[in-house]
Amino acid sequence: MWIILGCPRGGPGHPLAASVVEGERVGVSQPGVVLKRAEPGHLQSVRPGARQRPSSAEVYVRQWLARELHDGVAQVLTGMVMEIEQVKAEQTGRRGAQEALDSLQASTRNVLASVRQTLLTLRGEPTLGPNLDEWLQALLDRFHAETGIETRLLGADSWPAQLSAHASINLSRIVEEALHNVRLHSGAQLVLVSLSEADGVARLYLRDDGRGRKEVDGPAWQGLGTLGMKERALILGGELRVESGFGDGTAIELRLPVGMLTS
Numbered sequence: 013m014w015i016i017l018g019c020p021r022g023g024p025g026h027p028l029a030a031s032v033v034e035g036e037r038v039g040v041s042q043p044g045v046v047l048k049r050a051e052p053g054h055l056q057s058v059r060p061g062a063r064q065r066p067s068s069a070e071v072y073v074r075q076w077l078a079r080e081l082h083d084g085v086a087q088v089l090t091g092m093v094m095e096i097e098q099v100k101a102e103q104t105g106r107r108g109a110q111e112a113l114d115s116l117q118a119s120t121r122n123v124l125a126s127v128r129q130t131l132l133t134l135r136g137e138p139t140l141g142p143n144l145d146e147w148l149q150a151l152l153d154r155f156h157a158e159t160g161i162e163t164r165l166l167g168a169d170s171w172p173a174q175l176s177a178h179a180s181i182n183l184s185r186i187v188e189e190a191l192h193n194v195r196l197h198s199g200a201q202l203v204l205v206s207l208s209e210a211d212g213v214a215r216l217y218l219r220d221d222g223r224g225r226k227e228v229d230g231p232a233w234q235g236l237g238t239l240g241m242k243e244r245a246l247i248l249g250g251e252l253r254v255e256s257g258f259g260d261g262t263a264i265e266l267r268l269p270v271g272m273l274t275s
């Protein structure tokens with residue numbers, strides 16, 4: 013059995029740090045976390061073969077990994093399956109097939125980049141915070157090219173250009189999931205993304221002009237995507253609300269302390 017002795021190499025700001033600074037025991041060793049074999053008598057409650065209730069650290073790491081796999085891998089692969097279906101149905105000529113392959117290659121690179129980012133985080137290596145407005149604009153351009161849905165970005169200069177790695181990974185996953193939902197569920201023609209800041213609160217607002225949630229969804233209903241977005245908002249010290257009305261588009265609003273963008 014192993015116990016955690018210190019922080020991951022990314023320091024206290026590292027996404028896994030919360031699981032470590034508490035000095036919690038974990039049932040399985042996590043790469044990138046400094047572990048040491050427990051002294052005899054240290055962990056009376058942890059006997060080999062005994063069925064353990066997961067510690068809060070383990071639950072934290074599991075939830076984090078589940079979000080990363082949903083947002084960074086499963087979500088992109090779903091998009092690729094849809095794209096392949098579309099190409100098969102359209103039976104495009106050689107040129108169309110070439111364009112489809114280019115697009116699938118770009119999506120494959122995206123999945124690989126996500127997997128690398130997750131592995132770097134698990135290993136405790138620092139990850140690069142993106143230059144926010146360039147990253148957002150590139151994401152929206154790509155979304156438009158793939159879906160034909162128009163996009164508009166407002167107020168990107170009201171936020172710090174360089175975010176911390178911790179903020180950037182959680183924010184980028186929230187925006188990617190929201191756009192993925194627009195693509196899958198909305199039938200929208202336009203997506204508006206707006207960034208603003210007032211009284212120490214940073215606000216990200218993403219709205220589409222699509223069909224809104226189906227009535228059967230009900231207010232309590234949510235999938236893994238919405239759950240993940242809300243968890244990421246909490247991790248950033250903020251909250252995320254979804255507004256949607258049948259036939260009236262869907263919006264997500266994220267509000268967080270502005271200091272969390274860079275710490």
Ligand SMILES: Nc1ncnc2c1ncn2[C@@H]1O[C@H](COP(=O)(O)OP(=O)(O)OP(=O)(O)O)[C@@H](O)[C@H]1O
Binds near residue numbers: 199224226235237261
């Ligand atoms: N932009 C949107 N327009 C219309 N309906 C939406 C939109 N976003 C979400 N929904 C509805 O809310 C539901 C929940 O979304 P959520 O992202 O939580 O789960 P999901 O996309 O169905 O699956 P996943 O867990 O893979 O994300 C969707 O199934 C859809 O019915």
Ligand SMILES: [Mg+2]
Binds near residue numbers: 238
């Ligand atoms: Mg979703």
